[in-house]
Amino acid sequence: MYVSSIEIQNFRRFGEGGQGFRMRLRPGLTALVGENDAGKTAVIDALRFALGTADQEWYRLDDTDFHKGGTTREIRIVCKFEKLGPADKMAFVEYLTYGANAGDEPVLYVNWTARDTGESLKGRPYRRVDVRSGKNGDGPIFAAEVRDLLRATYLRPLRDAEQALSAGRGSRLAQILRHSPLVKEGGSDGCDLEAPIKGQELSVLGIGKLLDHLLETQKGVAGTRVAVDKHLESFALGGDSLTSSIKAAGAGASDDVRRRELLEKLDLTLRDEGKPGFGSNNLLFMACELLLLGQDDEGNKMLLIEEPEAHLHPQRQLRAMKYLQDQASEAGIQIIITTHSPNLASAINLNNLVMIHRGRAFSMAEGDTKLSPSDYRFLERFLDVTKANLFFARGVMIVEGDAESILLPTLAKILNRDFTERGVSIVNVGGVGLRRYARVFRREHVENDGELQVPVACLADMDVLPDCAPEILGKKMEEDGSWPDKAKRGWRAKRDFEKPDVLEDRRTERDDKASGQRVKTFVSDEWTLEYDLALGPKGDHGTFTGGLAEDIYLAARLAEHDDKISAGDTDRPTVERAAVAEFKQLSEAASALDHSAAEEVLASRVYAKFAKDGVSKAVAAQYLAERLELKHAAGLLTPDSLRARLPKYIVDSIDYVTGQEPTPLATESPNE
Numbered sequence: 116m117y118v119s120s121i122e123i124q125n126f127r128r129f130g131e132g133g134q135g136f137r138m139r140l141r142p143g144l145t146a147l148v149g150e151n152d153a154g155k156t157a158v159i160d161a162l163r164f165a166l167g168t169a170d171q172e173w174y175r176l177d178d179t180d181f182h183k184g185g186t187t188r189e190i191r192i193v194c195k196f197e198k199l200g201p202a203d204k205m206a207f208v209e210y211l212t213y214g215a216n217a218g219d220e221p222v223l224y225v226n227w228t229a230r231d232t233g234e235s236l237k238g239r240p241y242r243r244v245d246v247r248s249g250k251n252g253d254g255p256i257f258a259a260e261v262r263d264l265l266r267a268t269y270l271r272p273l274r275d276a277e278q279a280l281s282a283g284r285g286s287r288l289a290q291i292l293r294h295s296p297l298v299k300e301g302g303s304d305g306c307d308l309e310a311p312i313k314g315q316e317l318s319v320l321g322i323g324k325l326l327d328h329l330l331e332t333q334k335g336v337a338g339t340r341v342a343v344d345k346h347l348e349s350f351a352l353g354g355d356s357l358t359s360s361i362k363a364a365g366a367g368a369s370d371d372v373r374r375r376e377l378l379e380k381l382d383l384t385l386r387d388e389g390k391p392g393f394g395s396n397n398l399l400f401m402a403c404e405l406l407l408l409g410q411d412d413e414g415n416k417m418l419l420i421e422e423p424e425a426h427l428h429p430q431r432q433l434r435a436m437k438y439l440q441d442q443a444s445e446a447g448i449q450i451i452i453t454t455h456s457p458n459l460a461s462a463i464n465l466n467n468l469v470m471i472h473r474g475r476a477f478s479m480a481e482g483d484t485k486l487s488p489s490d491y492r493f494l495e496r497f498l499d500v501t502k503a504n505l506f507f508a509r510g511v512m513i514v515e516g517d518a519e520s521i522l523l524p525t526l527a528k529i530l531n532r533d534f535t536e537r538g539v540s541i542v543n544v545g546g547v548g549l550r551r552y553a554r555v556f557r558r559e560h561v562e563n564d565g566e567l568q569v570p571v572a573c574l575a576d577m578d579v580l581p582d583c584a585p586e587i588l589g590k591k592m593e594e595d596g597s598w599p600d601k602a603k604r605g606w607r608a609k610r611d612f613e614k615p616d617v618l619e620d621r622r623t624e625r626d627d628k629a630s631g632q633r634v635k636t637f638v639s640d641e642w643t644l645e646y647d648l649a650l651g652p653k654g655d656h657g658t659f660t661g662g663l664a665e666d667i668y669l670a671a672r673l674a675e676h677d678d679k680i681s682a683g684d685t686d687r688p689t690v691e692r693a694a695v696a697e698f699k700q701l702s703e704a705a706s707a708l709d710h711s712a713a714e715e716v717l718a719s720r721v722y723a724k725f726a727k728d729g730v731s732k733a734v735a736a737q738y739l740a741e742r743l744e745l746k747h748a749a750g751l752l753t754p755d756s757l758r759a760r761l762p763k764y765i766v767d768s769i770d771y772v773t774g775q776e777p778t779p780l781a782t783e784s785p786n787e
Contacts, residue, residue, distance in 0.1 A: 116223070116415065117142045117449040118162070119197040125182045126190045127157045128474045138469060138476035142198070143443040144450045146463045148506040149471040150538065155453040158471065159269075159419050162451070165192040165227035165246070166415060167262055168269040169407075176229055176242050188231035193252075196223040202413035206264055209255060210248035225265060226252030264414035268404050272421040272453075320370055323377045327363035336361055398427075398435065409446040417449045424456040429500075436462045461503035465494055465555075470506055470567070477558065477567050485557035485631070493551050502542045502552070509538030510772035511571045513553060515546045517733035519574055519644055525740035526765065529747045530754050532773040539772050549573055553629040553636075561632065571634040572768040575625050576643040579618065580608040581715040584642075588719070588727050637768040645725055645732060647762040650718040659714040662760050663739075664721050668701070669694045670739035671724035677734050 122137050123129045129136040136154065147155040164174060181188055196203075199221065204211065211221035226247045234241040246262065248254030257265070317325065330336065340361050347357040368376070401420070408416050423439070424432045436459050443450045454460065460468065465486075468479040477483070481491060505511045512534075514520055520543040524534045534541070544552055556571045558564045580588075585598065585608060593599055601611055612618040626636045639647050651662025672694035679685045698721075705717035724730045746752040758766055 116196045116199045116203045118194050118415075118417065119222075120195045121158070121161065121165075122191075122193040123158070123161045124189075124191040125187065126161055126192065127180060127182060128152070128154050129157065130182050130184070130474075131186065134474075136474060136476065139478060140449075140451070141467065141480065142447075142449060144440050144452070144463070144467050146460065146468050147451065147453045147471050148455075148460050148468055150507050150509060151455070153471040154474045155471045156421065158476075159421055159451070159453060161192045162194070162267060162417075162419060163269055164229075165194050165225055166417070167266040168419075169266045170269070172269075176244075178240075180229075181231060190227075190229045191252075192227040193250075194225040194227075196225070196415070199223060200413070206413050207248075207261065210257065210261065212248070212250055212254070224248055224250050224252075224254070225257070226254075228252065267415060267417035267419050268408060269419045270401065270404065270421065270423075272425060319377055320374050323373055324366075327366045330363050331361055398431070401435070401439075405442050405446070405448065408448045409442070415449075416447060417451070420450065420452045422454060422456075423452050424454060424459055429458045432456060432458050433462045440464070440467070455507060457503040457507065458500045460506050461498055461500045465491055465498065468506065473568055475565060477564060479555065483559055483564070485554040485559055486551070487554075490551045490554060493548060494555070497544075497548060502544070504540045505542050505552070505555070508540035508569065510534075510540070510774065511556070511569060512539060512541045512768065512772050513549055513571065513573045514541060514543050515549055515574065515576070516644070517543060518736035519543070521733060521736040522644075522740050523765075523769070525743055526757070526761065527769045527773065529743060529752065529757050530766070530769060532769050532775070534773070537773045549575065550629040553634045556634050557632050566632045569633060570772050570774065572772045573629045573634065573636040574644075574764075574768055575629070575636055575638050577622060577625070577639045577641060578607070578643065579612070579621070580606060580642055581712075581719060582608050582610050583712055583716050584608065584719040584722075587716070587723055635768075635771060637764040637771075640762045640764050643722070644765075645735075646718050646722040647765075649721040650714055650762075651760050652763050660759065662718070662762070663743075664702075664717055665695070665698050666739060666742055667735070668698045668721045668724065670735040670742060671721070671730045672697070673738040674734035675724070675728070675730050677731075677738075 118140050120137070120139050122135065124135040125131045126136075136158070138158065147158060149155055160174075176190075181190060197220070199207070199211075203223075204221065207223050210223060212224055213219060213221050226245075226249065228245050228247075230243045232241065232243055245252075246257045248257065340359050343359045344357075347359065350357065366373070401423070404418060408418055420439075423435060427435060439450055439452070440463070442448055452459075466480040470477045470479065481488065486494070512523060514523065520541045523541060527534050527539075542552055550573070553571060553573050556567050556569055558567060584590075585592070585606070590604070590606065591599065598604070598608075601607070609618065612621070622638050625638050629636045640652065641647050641650055645667060647662070649662050649664040649667045651659050651664075654660045669691055673680070673687065673690055676685055676690045680687055680690065701720050702717055705713045705720070708716055725732055725735070743752060743757075747757075
């Protein structure tokens with residue numbers, strides 16, 4: 116049996132009615148991901164309240180557990196169990212709910228309600244708690260022994276595994292061992308005191324009885340008892356018989372109590388030199404819990420783990436998660452975890468991820484997203500730890516190259532739209548799969564799930580050259596100098612699109628491939644990132660207002676000499692002085708041309724450093740980011756002046772993912 120769905124009303128951040136929480140669950144492992152305070156822990160705690168936990172820890176409801184703004188002071192949690200086995204059907208027979216059709220498999224509903232009646236008990240607020248069966252909570256109340264079968268195993272965040280596995284009254288190790296068939300059936304509970312100890316196969320209880328006998332009959336103990344009896348004789352009246360008896364404490368208790376007391380004497384530690392760390396002890400703790408759950412034949416085999424990554428280094432996180440997924444499948448254990456680790460999220464099958472966002476659950480399973488089967492196979496191969504941070508973001512920027520992922524955070528910071536402060540993650544897909552990643556955030560059943568309210572911006576290049584660029588880049592031409600036929604070349608320029616409408620259709624086509632719901636595609640204004648940054652935005656009259664051409668050219672020349680600068684064969688100021696002189700010549704040559712093409716020629720010659728000379732875009736982006744930060748710190752580059760010089764699609768995309776509607780471009784001149 117497994118919990119197939121949970122509904123939560125009026126509990127913490129979850130409201131009531133349409134504002135309540137609903138989540139479908141699958142057999143096996145489910146990972147709850149999302150930013151802090153989204154509601155992940157509230158889901159785990161709701162399961163703990165409704166089902167109870169194996170350690171039988173008692174939880175006190177607090178005022179803060181009731182949703183603020185609710186019309187009632189009643190919390191309702193409903194868990195639905197499906198796929199009950201024969202033993203489960205027998206154990207819960209009087210609590211089952213049957214479908215309308217004769218062949219329908221029965222299900223089990225657990226309705227947990229807590230009402231704040233305003234009463235008090237011994238000076239404390241009293242809340243009336245009921246646990247009933249039935250879809251609407253109209254079935255019988257669960258008996259205590261049946262409630263025991265519903266209990267889940269819970270591992271709290273930042274748990275002290277060493278303490279849990281240490282000897283002591285009520286230790287978790289003793290609880291695990293008490294319920295293990297290996298302990299219960301590990302030999303005879305009786306002990307033949309006349310037979311040699313060697314050869315007797317004794318259970319824990321049998322060993323306890325033997326120890327009691329050996330302790331009671333030990334020479335010194337027996338001798339002390341005889342000495343006490345001699346003193347007693349002096350107190351006795353005629354005919355009285357006063358004799359003593361020394362018994363091991365607890366020897367007369369029931370077998371179950373005695374077994375528990377014996378097991379509470381045990382510690383479980385790793386066989387290792389020195390003191391094991393928190394991480395290793397946590398793995399040991401999880402291994403014990405999995406052993407117990409795997410041996411249970413009936414009831415709820417559920418393991419709740421908050422932050423399984425706690426105290427584990429990345430490689431062990433991946434290993435632990437792989438094993439948990441295997442155990443969930445092989446041993447029939449339902450495992451529900453919460454995690455803040457992109458490392459773990461990247462290792463979990465996408466079908467098993469549920470993103471909790473603003474108090475709602477968004478399953479990433481097939482059929483719930485716009486992802487196709489081939490998308491799932493693709494993401495299984497390429498969704499690594501650097502990309503999995505998208506599950507924890509308030510906004511996501513999906514880019515196709517290293518240059519964008521390096522440069523955009525700097526641009527956003529100077530524009531007072533800092534990505535780090537606003538919880539924006541950049542996902543660099545490396546030129547492939549941009550639309551696949553975008554579809555992660557698009558829901559198949561919006562009418563039921565609602566939209567996932569995470570703004571996602573996809574940056575795509577227009578990939579249309581200005582008419583001057585082929586010659587500047589040295590593209591292969593026909594013998595007469597004309598352009599090759601379009602079918603024979605892999606590039607397109609503006610004049611290949613006879614009408615402006617056709618060019619806009621290309622932009623719209625690229626936009627539509629990834630856009631939808633809260634996902635928007637921002638296509639470059641002209642050609643590609645570096646070219647558009649050099650060119651700048653268009654003004655009101657169709658002319659370009661001036662971009663970052665000089666800054667990009669200097670960054671490209673620094674990137675070209677990066678190895679020499681690092682080796683000390685030259686220095687940055689020397690390269691920059693030469694680059695300033697070179698850029699001045701390029702600018703003067705472009706200005707001598709027809710004014711309408713001058714900006715495009717200059718920007719194309721700047722971009723030729725990358726497209727023709729092979730300068731690394733990523734290294735140049737690093738130098739450009741440093742240069743812009745220095746100018747901003749010196750007061751030479753303000754947020755408004757930078758906004759006025761950036762391509763509109765860059766500004767709009769930054770505004771969108773940081774939660775601000777695009778604003779008109781500033782008309783202020785750059786203050787340099």
